[in-house]
Amino acid sequence: MNQAYAVAAVTAVVLATVLIGALGLRISRTTSDFYVASRSVKPGLNAAAISGEYLSAASFLGVAGLVLLQGPEMLWYPVGYTAGYLVLLVLVAAPLRRSGAYTLSDFAEARLESPQVRRLASLFVVGIGWLYLLPQLQGAGLTLEILTGAPDWVGGLVVALVVTGAVAAGGMRSITFVQAFQYWLKLTALLVPALFLTVAWLGDDAPRARFAEPATFREHTVVTVDDTVRVDLDRPLRVTVTGTVDDRRHEREPVALDAGVHRIGAGTSLAFPAHARVPEKAGTDRTGASSWSQPLASSREEHPLYATYGLILATFLGTMGLPHVAVRFYTSPNGTAARRTTLVVLGLIGAFYLLPPVYGALGRIYAPELSLTGEADAAVLVLPDRMIGGLGGDLLGALLAGGAFAAFLSTASGLTMSVAGVLTQDVLPSRGVRHFRLATVLAMAVPLGLSIVTVNVPVADAVGLAFAVSASSFCPLLVLGIWWRGLTPPGAVAGLVVGGGAALTAVMATRAGLPGGGWSHSLLAWPAVWSVPLGFLTMVLVSLATPHRVPATTAATLARLHLPEDLMAKDGTGVGGGAGR
């Protein structure tokens, strides 16, 4: 792959982001018959901004990588990422906007009138934000490593520096335009190469990805393994080896490997003949290659059905609690517009998610060795080079690299803004603008440090963990807060601590690589199945036990959340004194 094109594309994306962010398409006119208020952000623009901020590295790279690794069952990820907005649309969007809250902590305070709940919610906002930033930085590291061969921490550092600089300098002022631009950039960057790749695939007599069989190499292929891996062969294999296999040095010599488990040392190159089967990684508990076509998530788990439900619950219910998504609804002028915006988001995101599976399936055919080297997330980036090659391949690869960086930048900047905002407001002592800069640095430094020390898990998995925490903490708070009169501050605190805390603990244990396997691993890796009901149950029970703590203004607050704004206004002072101080 030609590095120059890719680096140029990444630089162009970074520059465009910073420039649009700083200058923006400012509305600047001299007065005439021009009405600023009629220029409020339209649902279409806001929806593109939400989508742009939402579609992260997990969507751009991770989904294709997982489909390559595990097969169609991984399509639950894009389905879940999209369906989360359906739940948001039905249950949360309009009331959240009408509450007047900017952050989720604001909502907690508006609904429960308790500074304690607000502070606790702020902690969760920061925690979820950091969990979500982590895979963005890791994805950036991976992308830059593949494009330029730089060490894997460089990419994360570049994204961290660009985002911190832009946000701290106030360069993300016209964030709506930046994020809307990023959405269309990402869609273009994925759509155009996909069209070319599909044409190339058709020109190649449209080979099928064999769902029911292990992947095979289409031609003579040399694979270099970066980390030591153990592979499991189900039939003997002849390869040319440079490096160590089963603790024996080889120097460009053909080796016959028996069926069974073999250990391949780091830095070893294996040359596979055409039509050889791609070895399976050992120790991943795969029941056999046929699982590629089964509709259950995570065949590498021992309990695929449980894991699938865990994934569905986390993504369906977790979207509403993502800090960078919630703040975007503030830009809608009213509840109806917020609802309309969510509907458009469903369409935009749904359209986007049609593309990654294409890359995953093509990657299974043309770049199957990625599953061996543990870089499946890179499938999207290497495909143009593999399938088209030459200048065309380079240009398309550069476009994809630019799109991937747009994904890191937009999600990371949105998250950093939200986390830094909450840090300044609720965590650090208030000292004005300079504190916001300090908070920005802090908001980015922690995940950057973590990204260097923690275990690398697939990007889409890592994002799933953030979703699980969000689903167990903010989903009960938002849904019960909006739809149940009886919610009390002690109930909310208990629910956040028990549900969210349990999910957070499980996620931390998983990220620290604590549980090895078995049920304990499944339970900790997919906590949503038990932690979401736990959060709801705790919140309801503790609220029922403390009925005298129901805030006095609950009726007025709920009226404000649910009645359309113009109805409230027609009533003069507002229903139930909701307009009063």
Added chain:
Amino acid sequence: MTGIEIAAVAAAGAVLLAAGIVLGRVTARHGRGDLDLGTPVEHATFHTLHTASLAAPPLRAGLTEDTARKAARRLRSLLGTEALCLTDRESVLAWDGPGGDHHREPVMRRVREMLDSGRSQSVRTDCDDLQCPLRWAVIAPLTGEEGVLGALVAYGSRESAVLVRAATEVARWVSVQLELAELDRSRTRVVEAEIRALRAQISPHFIFNSLAAIASFVRTDPERARELLLEFADFTRYSFRRHGDFTHLADELRSIEQYLALAGARFGDRLKVTLQVAPEVLPVALPFLCLQPLVENAVKHGLEDSTDEFKVTISARDAGAEATVVIEDNGVGMDPERLRRILAGEHTASSGIGLSNVDDRLRQVYGDDYGLVIETGVGAGMKITLRFPKYRAGVHPSSPAGQGRRPGPRTGP
């Protein structure tokens, strides 16, 4: 790792956490013990002052059932009596301690007697229940600016001069808190009156001048005259709005545009206006009429006090969890010292009421960090910077953003 090991790790974590909490508690208590170097008398004084300070906040909200209930508990521990009761002129507001069931009725009779005299008295309760510890009652008046508001009744098991003295002093202290509450209320009333004054501040001159300017277009440019007349109607309708303390930035900006359009019709090319508005901040809620008076001030001084071209730039930007609005003009400016006096409320020039009123209201709603920031000098123009948090508890605009956008035929008042 097995499930048992995980359980063990979790249990160990829980034990460590509990140990940490206990340790923290112990050291905290220890620290406090070390700090309290003082005689028993001083201890007692501190204790009394502390209890009194705890009782003060509820009373600062005035004498109601809710505040009386909260305060009565503190006051009883302050006095150390069997029972304590707070009343207004008609009924018992709060009863703390035993005996509330059968003493409520008789106590109001006593209180009514006391209300006539206005002096505290110690009386026998004549309770029929021999087990009841409430034998003697001290009734002390709670006074405000408008006379006796209610009574504080402290019960003891025997007649005691100490109790009479203590109850009277506590009642006097409560009275001071209630007077402060009245002061708070009247301060709020003053601010509200000022807002009302601001709303009605559209000067007759402005109305005459606007109508005259519109009239001058009626023959030459009827379409423009119609436009201006509608602007005028919208502007006055917004400014005279009766309900709600808060509005949306979008509505406030539209009102400013209407004002500037009308002023522009009168002054023609001399007025140059630039608006830079980030659409993200249009839904921000802010106090009603807190930008328009500033713009009006600028225009009044810039256009009426000189004959040069006058430029106003109004920009609204997104700054994370806040919105920043800047109003800048190239007018005559102001002496910073005079401005400081106006903002401190010492200078009651008619031109300054807008500035100081807006400043007061912003500080009242958002806190002292959010007051006006004004950069100016004589002949150097003026730049006013305002910051609004995107969310603040209790700030709810009473109309949706974009409402009042020039509806068709007007049928209502």
